[in-house]
Amino acid sequence: MASTTDPLPSWHDSAVKKQIIEFVTQTTTPGSDDFIAVADRIATFDNDCTLWSEKPIYLQVYFAMDRVKAMADQHPEWKTTEPFASTLKGDVEALSAQGLDGIMKLVMASHGNMTTEAFHQAVRDWLKTAKHPTTGKPYTDMVYQPMLELLDYLRENDYQPFIISGGGIEFMRVWAPEVYQIPTENIVGTTLKTEYKIIDGKPAIQRLSELDFVNDKSVKPVTIQNYIGKRPVMAFGNSDGDMQMLQWTKAGPGPRLSLIIHHTDDKREWAYDKDSSVGRLDKSFEVGQKEGWLFVDMKNDWKTIYKP
Amino acid sequence: MASTTDPLPSWHDSAVKKQIIEFVTQTTTPGSDDFIAVADRIATFDNDCTLWSEKPIYLQVYFAMDRVKAMADQHPEWKTTEPFASTLKGDVEALSAQGLDGIMKLVMASHGNMTTEAFHQAVRDWLKTAKHPTTGKPYTDMVYQPMLELLDYLRENDYQPFIISGGGIEFMRVWAPEVYQIPTENIVGTTLKTEYKIIDGKPAIQRLSELDFVNDKSVKPVTIQNYIGKRPVMAFGNSDGDMQMLQWTKAGPGPRLSLIIHHTDDKREWAYDKDSSVGRLDKSFEVGQKEGWLFVDMKNDWKTIYKP
Numbered sequence: 001m002a003s004t005t006d007p008l009p010s011w012h013d014s015a016v017k018k019q020i021i022e023f024v025t026q027t028t029t030p031g032s033d034d035f036i037a038v039a040d041r042i043a044t045f046d047n048d049c050t051l052w053s054e055k056p057i058y059l060q061v062y063f064a065m066d067r068v069k070a071m072a073d074q075h076p077e078w079k080t081t082e083p084f085a086s087t088l089k090g091d092v093e094a095l096s097a098q099g100l101d102g103i104m105k106l107v108m109a110s111h112g113n114m115t116t117e118a119f120h121q122a123v124r125d126w127l128k129t130a131k132h133p134t135t136g137k138p139y140t141d142m143v144y145q146p147m148l149e150l151l152d153y154l155r156e157n158d159y160q161p162f163i164i165s166g167g168g169i170e171f172m173r174v175w176a177p178e179v180y181q182i183p184t185e186n187i188v189g190t191t192l193k194t195e196y197k198i199i200d201g202k203p204a205i206q207r208l209s210e211l212d213f214v215n216d217k218s219v220k221p222v223t224i225q226n227y228i229g230k231r232p233v234m235a236f237g238n239s240d241g242d243m244q245m246l247q248w249t250k251a252g253p254g255p256r257l258s259l260i261i262h263h264t265d266d267k268r269e270w271a272y273d274k275d276s277s278v279g280r281l282d283k284s285f286e287v288g289q290k291e292g293w294l295f296v297d298m299k300n301d302w303k304t305i306y307k308p
Numbered sequence: 309m310a311s312t313t314d315p316l317p318s319w320h321d322s323a324v325k326k327q328i329i330e331f332v333t334q335t336t337t338p339g340s341d342d343f344i345a346v347a348d349r350i351a352t353f354d355n356d357c358t359l360w361s362e363k364p365i366y367l368q369v370y371f372a373m374d375r376v377k378a379m380a381d382q383h384p385e386w387k388t389t390e391p392f393a394s395t396l397k398g399d400v401e402a403l404s405a406q407g408l409d410g411i412m413k414l415v416m417a418s419h420g421n422m423t424t425e426a427f428h429q430a431v432r433d434w435l436k437t438a439k440h441p442t443t444g445k446p447y448t449d450m451v452y453q454p455m456l457e458l459l460d461y462l463r464e465n466d467y468q469p470f471i472i473s474g475g476g477i478e479f480m481r482v483w484a485p486e487v488y489q490i491p492t493e494n495i496v497g498t499t500l501k502t503e504y505k506i507i508d509g510k511p512a513i514q515r516l517s518e519l520d521f522v523n524d525k526s527v528k529p530v531t532i533q534n535y536i537g538k539r540p541v542m543a544f545g546n547s548d549g550d551m552q553m554l555q556w557t558k559a560g561p562g563p564r565l566s567l568i569i570h571h572t573d574d575k576r577e578w579a580y581d582k583d584s585s586v587g588r589l590d591k592s593f594e595v596g597q598k599e600g601w602l603f604v605d606m607k608n609d610w611k612t613i614y615k616p
Contacts, residue, residue, distance in 0.1 A: 039491055116533055160493075173537045183347055184537030185468075185493075191534060196526040196552055203552070203559045205533045218504040225424055225513045226499060227535060229481045229492030244504055244511070251511045 007153040010146040010304045016259075016294050017301065020150070023257045027233065028157045034255040038158045042230050044245060045147075046237040047165035047172060047189070049279045050261050051180065052143040053132075055270040057092050057278055059139050060171050061103055063126050065090070067110035084109070092133075096277050104211070107168070112192055112209030115199070116170060119207055123174040137306070140179050145307045147236075151180055159234070164223055165189045166216040166241055170207075188227045190215045220245035232256075238263065243284040250291055258293040260284060265299035315461040318454040318612045324567075324602050325609065328458070331565045335541065336465045342563040346466045350538050352553060353455075354545040355473035355480060355497070357587045358569050359488065360451040361440075363578040365400050365586055367447050368479050369411055371434050373398070375418035392417070400441075404585050412519070415476070420500055420517030423507070424478060427515055431482040445614070448487050453615045455544075459488055467542070472531055473497045474524040474549055478515075496535045498523045528553035540564075546571065551592040558599055566601040568592060573607035 011017040026034040027041070048054035065087045068078070078084030083102035086094035095102055111119065132139055151161050161182055163172060169189035176187055191212040194205050215223050221244050224232065235242075235249035238261040246258035262281065264271050274282035288295065298305070319325040334342040335349070356362035373395045376386070386392030391410035394402035403410055419427065440447055459469050469490055471480060477497035484495055499520040502513050523531050529552050532540065543550075543557035546569040554566035570589065572579050582590035596603065606613065 039485070042493075169534070170537075177347070185350075185470075185535065187537065194530050194533065196529040196556065203529070203556045205529060221504040221511070221513060222502050225502065226477070227493065229478075229495065248504065248511045 007156070008146065008149050010149055010302060012301055012303055014301050016296055019294055020257070020259075023234070023255065024154065024157050024159070027255050036233055036254070040230060040233065041154075041157070041159040042162065042228055042232045043154050043159045043234040044162045044164045044224060044228075044232040044236070044249070045151075046239070046242045046245070047163050047167050047176070049238045049263060050236050050242070051147050051163070052139075053269060054279050055272070056134065057096050058103065058167065059132070059142065060167050061092075061095070061106065062130065062133075062139070063123065063171065064103075064106040064110045065095075066126060066130065067122070068106060071110070099277065100214075104214075108209045108211075111168060111171075112207045114207055116194065116205040116207060119170055120174050123171055127175060140175050141306060143179055143307055144302070145304045146302045148180070148307055150236075151182070154234075155181070160186065162186045162224075162228060162232075163188065164215065164220050164227075164245060166214065168192075169215075188215060188223050216241045218244045221248035224248070235259070236261070237284070239279040239281050240284045241279075243287060246284065246288065246293060247291065250293065258288065258291070259296065260288050260293055261296045262298065264297050265302075265305065267299075268305045269298060271299075315464070316454065316457050318457055318610060320609055320611055322609050324604055327602055328565070328567075331542070331563065332461065332465050332467070335563050344541055344562070348538060348541065349462075349465070349467040350470065350536055350540045351462050351467045351542040352470045352472045352532060352536075352540040352544070352557070353459075354547070354550045354553070355471050355475050355484070357546045357571065358544050358550070359455050359471070360447075361577060362587050363580070364442065365404050366411070366475065367440070367450065368475050369400075369403070369414065370438065370441075370447070371431065371479065372411075372414040372418045373403075374434060374438065375430070376414060379418070407585065408522075412522075416517045416519075419476060419479075420515045422515055424502065424513040424515060427478055428482050431479055435483060448483050449614060451487055451615055452610070453612045454610045456488070456615055458544075459490070462542070463489070468494065470494045470532075470536060470540075471496065472523065472528050472535075472553060474522065476500075477523075496523060496531050524549045526552045529556035532556070543567070544569070545592070547587040547589050548592045549587075551595060554592065554596065554601060555599065558601065566596065566599070567604065568596050568601055569604045570606065572605050573610075573613065575607075576613045577606060579607075 008017055026032050027036040045051055048058055068087050072078055072088055083095055083098050083105050154161055167189045169191050172187050172189055173184045177183055193208045193210045193212045197204055197206045213219055231252045232249045234257040235246050236259050237246055250256045250258040316325055334340050335344040353359055356366050376395050380386055380396055391403055391406050391413050462469055471490055475497045477499050480495050480497055481492045485491055501516045501518045501520045505512055505514045521527055539560040540557045542565045543554050544567050545554055558564045558566040
């Protein structure tokens, strides 16, 4: 390495840190057998629980819940129908128990039927005051400092990070460019159908209350091909929803790195894997062990969790 | 302008050239009222007849026709069914008369049912020997030299060019990165549905013979929002299929430039507009005049057409 300063100061000097640095060095040193051209240096990141927390439920769900509460006056029927009834009671556990189906119903009711510009404004307004119920932090402070350092380190080595997340594409695009320094065009997530329309004489993109695609599991490699057009050299995830992205990445020719963040720290964050309804890590763990992925043990590999 | 060399040497010193240079200068000079941050400097380009020729029919159709001819032995029924019968006779006029419907049938029969990797290889192989029937040039030489200079000029000023084309996304991604210096992740076009699959034990992206979306007309602003997430500052097109992209661009706040390439040169290229079945320019011309778009008159504004 040319640099003498530690590019990942919030990481303990463990095996996984060494393997990451070795991989980046080998793939970016001219003349190395594993050298990769700058144009091909693609690194894809899941967002929920890979770059920021997702407990006790996906953080975007709090935005959906707050919107549903604000709209409840016009929807008296929500008091007695799920997932709205649990939402209005603030019962996150009951909501979690309804799985992705319940969450998607909340999202459809709260994220559609407005222009993209109005939606962006709603997210911006919400972020100004919203705080996480357990930590009391603003949501955008619940991003992992070690991953921010990794993003910087990759960019310094001409890797181009993309977010390939199950989270809402336009929800992330409001705050992620500033928080992660990843531009909107490199952020892909679950997408609603939209229409180009002239509204009050002005062109607008209108969001429908209808899914285009849920960007999870076997959809992630498809999204990567559609949006990027190249197989990633490195891919980072944390759950079974990332399995196909990490498999697709690792199966490419030449050097490839797939990495799982294992949530093992019940003091500083949350500890969970195969028994969690949100961000379950079960099959990915098995497959990853067999296929030579790297694993971050948050408790033992990271000095700090959140950005200071 | 700081530079004393002409950034667009293949353009005559006409009004449209001056307006382009003035626009780029104003939006990139720090302290200017019209200054635009680098992250927002998005410029979108149609491809067919904006960056390369599309006559006598979209050039990608020749690829589809050649593939259909090669597959004809296994499809005896094609001899008597359209658009295959006209294709096997090499009757481009009869094929053109069937419009986009006929073309899409050809594309479905010739572009699907294979992995993305196999499709890329088929395009690469075809480009090695294929020549345009009228000009005798390799297809990738039929790109416009003035537009190559414009792409370079925009990049020098930190504008990021994207292709937003009705052409096939994976077809363009094979050759456009080298020809235009636009990376695959900035190339969007008409897209087939695909699936992530394990084939013979190896992960693959399988192309289906089913459309995801045709990237034309009012779909273009939607694609721009989905893939880029920002409204373009500049947009370039040539036909009615680009109208909504140019409207959406021009309607944004602050400085915006929308430009139409008008094909007026029947000697060096082709001259056509409202009566052409391929690349019709009719409503876009009207709307553009009203909304203050720029127009390139190919015959009088361009010193050369194709790259030397």
